[in-house]
Amino acid sequence: MAVSVRDVAEAAGVSVGTVSNVLNRPDKVSAETVARVHRAIDLLGFVRNDAARQLRAGRSRSIGLVVLDMRNPFFTEVARGAEERASTDDLTVLMANSDEKQDREDRHIELFEEQRVFGMLVTPVYDSVPKLRAVRDRGTPTVLVDRESRDGSFASVAVDDLAGGTLAASHLLDVGRRRLMFVGGPVSIRQVADRLEGAQGAVAAHGGASLEFVGTRALTVEEGRVAGAQILARPVSARPDAIFAANDLLALGLLQSLVMTASVRVPEDIALIGYDDIDFAAAAVIPLTSVRQPAVLMGTTAVELLLAAAESPGGPTERVVFGPELVVRASTAT
Known part of the structure; x- marks a missing residue:
């Protein structure tokens, strides 16, 4: 008993x-x-019996975190930052993976709301603002992570991906590359679209350069390998001299595909840059140049914003936007 x-x-x-x-x-x-x-x-x-205590309080001591891809170390670092900050207020973080699928995201949000979580941190797949607004209006504080709401109605923490795309493409142009390729997708993911737009702007402002877009079904190593194989199937004259991958996982898959045949030298033939600066970027066989996002700090800040939203429901929403940082390594350094 x-x-x-x-x-x-x-x-x-x-x-x-x-x-x-x-x-x-x-x-x-x-x-x-x-x-x-x-x-x-x-x-x-x-x-x-903490469940009984939470039932009396009407709210649990858990924060629901919904991310695009749990396999991506960027999101595990975001979760680490969120967990570190949450623990100081006796809160725990429950992480859920949408796998870049809207129906899975919707179900996770529903389950977290049913469990009466303290609040939610969400990286939306598409435009989930109407659904999240309804959740918030029913009493669950919600913060967007790695994404801003277009109308500014949600507290959010993100990185300026337009600036990040500009930074990546400008670096490739600065090292003398002119036939650039952007690999990433789907572009319905806001972060991908913003990074592509930033790169397009940088190339458009530079005479004599071009940017080709190659879409992917997901932001994974496997999709990077597929894109690499497509590039290798082209005649040498039709290949890009630089690739900007929408994230580091894609870039690592591209790197594996390109260098395995020994027919392409990185960076001599094709320079390669990724995005996120996950730990594996520096540890790659050819260390990967990347655009860094402060993942841990983003997680910490997201919880800070959530606590503020819980303290003052209906109060002003704060949007925190960090600047990206270029980290140059061997994959673009000639």
Whole structure:
């Protein structure tokens, strides 16, 4: 039989209310009484029923985090930052993977709302703002991560991907490349579209350069390999002299495909740049130039915004936009 709070109170010789204070507000109880109650807890093997406490409060101590792709180390770093910050307020982070699919994202959001999470951090697949607005209006604070709402109605933390795309393409142009290719997709993902638009702007402002777009079905290593094989199937004269991949996973797949045949030298024949600056970028067989996003800081900031939204429902929304940083490595350095 489970040990109850009443059992602990009897063993410690205190009231049930005192045990509750020790568990939830120990600063209101003398140190001697706290020690006595904890001795009784240890002796009886008492485990608090947190579900019951959350039921009374009407809200859990968990934050729901919905990301595009759990396999992408960028999002695990975001989660790490969120978890570090959440733990200081006695909150936990539950991570869910939409796998870049709208129906999966919708289901995760529904489940988190049913579980009465403290709040949600969401990287939307498409334009999920109407659905998320309804969730927020029903009482669940919500913050967008790695994405801004077009109308500014949500608190959000993101990186300026237009600037990031410009930074990547400008670097390739600066090292003398003129036949650029952007590999990424689907472009219905806002981050991909913004990075492509930024690159297009940089190329358009530079006479004599071109940018070809090659779409992918997902932002994965496998899709990068497929794109690499397509490039290798072309005559040498029809290949790009530089590739900007929409994220590092795609770039790593491209790198694997291009260098395995030994017919393409990186960066001599084709320079390659990725996006996110995950740990694997620096550890690649040819270290990968990348546009860095401060993933851990983004996770930390997202929880800060969520706490503020929970404290002041209906208050002003804060949008935090970090600047991207170019990290140059061997894949573009000649």
